[in-house]
């Protein structure tokens with residue numbers, strides 16, 4: 188028996204991605220219903236055949252915005268009621284997309300559900316996404332907010348500058364990440380940045396938000412939803428599309444307790460490496476066996492961290508690797524790790540672009556972008572807080 | 584004191600933080616130290632993460648306020664009330680000299696043009712933001 192009994196026992200059978208818009212005319216709930224219906228149809232199923240719903244409902248704003256169900260986020264309870272689904276299994280984990288996929292795999296392998304829809308819906312509330320008008324800082328906030336430190340951009344700026352100073356990465360070191368993500372995102376029909384690649388001059392002309400993080404190092408908040416149908420490997424083989432097997436996952440790791448919005452670089456790398464080690468043990472592969480790794484890029488330094496964790500460049504060298512065209516998807520020698528367009532090239536979709544790219548390639552549905560790949564990895568989030576899922580074209 | 588400064592988010596001291604804010608109001612940096620293993624914890628949690636004690640009996644110990652810069656950033660957008668007139672300003676991630684990886688984040692009050700390098704020594708200082716409320720910050724220090 189495999190080290191991981193659920194290996195390749197569940198499979199992706201279909202997907203849908205809504206248009207990614209800055210401010211959609213429909214509510215997020217309505218967008219999600221339309222997207223789930225489309226994903227279910229893509230898998231050749233009826234909505235009545237869906238018996239599991241899982242989402243990570245997180246509305247990741249730290250600002251003074253109401254988190255209303257159906258508007259700013261969409262829980263499974265909200266969705267089930269509006270779609271007339273009575274799920275035998277529903278979960279709303281607090282973590283990121285790999286955790287939701289992991290739950291679907293586990294539920295299917297355990298026989299707790301047959302056909303599970305995993306979805307992610309994200310809302311742009313308008314105004315400043317993270318601006319917080321609270322006159323007081325209590326609980327964990329009191330250790331950083333009165334001091335003037337707040338939000339994820341501030342957190343990544345400190346982590347990135349520690350890397351940049353330690354390894355000699357220059358002020359423009361991140362440009363190839365944003366440019367590559369936007370290049371690939373510009374080719375996707377649903378992307379907010381469709382037909383809008385980013386030129387180096389535009390990247391450099393945009394303001395710093397938190398030095399050394401520039402505006403285009405940060406994904407843009409959007410309205411959008413993506414949905415996936417996950418079912419058993421056996422059932423998937425009778426469905427319209429080629430199954431894409433879920434080989435292993437590494438879900439969220441226990442972070443060290445510390446300050447809010449403090450992502451120490453060394454902890455990111457230490458726990459990120461542990462997550463990938465765990466994934467490889469479950470999948471019984473080496474990182475070098477993966478044909479197509481899709482890295483996360485909600486903030487561009489995260490992509491550099493993932494590149495080094497995946498062993499595509501030595502520790503401290505990823506900034507040189509990308510400067511030399513190392514991730515150019517149009518080069519035969521490039522590692523197309525941002526072929527998904529990521530969050531920088533689609534909009535803030537929290538890991539769904541990477542999952543879609545893995546799915547489309549392995550299901551051989553990627554059209555002009557089709558590559559000859561068999562094992563694909565979707566990486567999500569800050570490496571010590573996100574996770575990763577390995578997909579396979581074969582039920583090895 | 585300007586009205587803008589008074590609008591900065593004020594800390595709400597609680598059972599786990601009162602010692603920190605009381606010391607800060609006297610312009611002293613005090614952090615919680617586990618009464619069992621004598622390791623500093625910042626912030627102090629419900630238990631000691633160093634030794635696992637569920638009765639850590641944290642004590643508030645005055646620190647030297649000296650440390651070295653691990654990283655820094657220039658904040659250009661005020662996402663918090665009361666900082667609009669202060670941007671752009673520098674925040675520093677400081678490793679305090681009392682314990683490896685004991686980190687604290689605060690403003691560096693030397694301006695955004697101050698030459699910074701990793702490992703640069705800093706010393707704590709305090710910003711008075713309301714009556715009896717002072718917030719730890721840093722200045723570059725000698726050697």
Ligand SMILES: [Zn+2]
Nearest residue numbers: 617620631634
């Ligand atoms: Zn202890």
